[in-house]
Amino acid sequence: MERAKLTMEFITNEKARDTTFQKRKKGLKKKAYELSTLCDVPICVIIYHCSSQSELEIWPSNREKVRKIIDRYNSVPKENQQKRAHTLGDILEGRKRKVEQDLFKQQKNSTATKYSNWHASFDSFDKDQLMKMLLILDERLKTVRTRIASMKGSEDLTALISSFPSDNLQGLGLFQS
């Protein structure tokens, strides 16, 4: 018997599953290439396969192109964005559209270019890692803020810094040394 009807469910047979994965992965990339070519539309496909060596497969193979499409994806605002008053997040929210417009207008300036050499050491970090950095900075600010407050520094500055929630950030184990 050849070519049984396709049941759309997880293939339990490991061998058959891997064979199908290899075939269809190739097919999916080809379809992405065709659609992108025929209609001149930027497309990227990311396939995560923990069992394979490379683990992560992308189309197109050029990481920069994938990066560009992801950046565009990121710059599109969510519909249901929760508001929160008096946080740095809110303040930035007000500038969100402007930031997005900048991103679109400056597509020729890659992200790396925009942030110049400052950005170079952070470009490779993902969102979680950037958040780790924010946590660290937040900790530093918390310490510094306390110091300044005890020195009777300018209140407007400390007020802004205070808008950062600095609680429940303990025990992260970063910079304990």
Place this chain on the structure above:
Amino acid sequence: MERAKLTMEFITNEKARDTTFQKRKKGLKKKAYELSTLCDVPICVIIYHCSSQSELEIWPSNREKVRKIIDRYNSVPKENQQKRAHTLGDILEGRKRKVEQDLFKQQKNSTATKYSNWHASFDSFDKDQLMKMLLILDERLKTVRTRIASMKGSEDLTALISSFPSDNLQGLGLFQS
């Protein structure tokens, strides 16, 4: 004549191109769904189409799922990663692998859960926006550092803060008010 052989090149006829785009976009998403289902592999597809209303189409439609796959993509290190001594980036780099392991091990703990309510107001921001925040924090630190330095504060703290490159961050126009 029906179903001519397919020439893999840009379709100049606008009407025909749009028809093909709609059909093949649907087909591509279906293929992604099938591969993902049959082999239980996380996949995401991002299609950018400036001519359409929504501009950006994704599969799966759930933004959080797409976000997760992109985060994984980002967490895979580039081959040619440039090093830079004495920056926070370098310090974090040493912990990069550990962070990644944590990310993979704690897949059940969503990012939002991990960062608790502190994270809530930042979860909706993309990488560029997080970088903006870093820039702002950097600026704050720069100001505060100057103040502390002039007050002869603890040197170890100021040394750490100083490791942050704070130059060439001018003119961003954030927090000018």
Place this chain on the structure above:
DNA sequence: CGTTCTATTTATAAGAC
């Protein structure tokens, strides 16, 4: 094992409505 080979299913370019 990995490759190649069909029988079929599936996708889809044009046409019809």
Place this chain on the structure above:
DNA sequence: TGTCTTATAAATAGAAC
């Protein structure tokens, strides 16, 4: 202009090497 139809190209599951 958008659906529906249909002939044909393309993808691919399982078998055969």
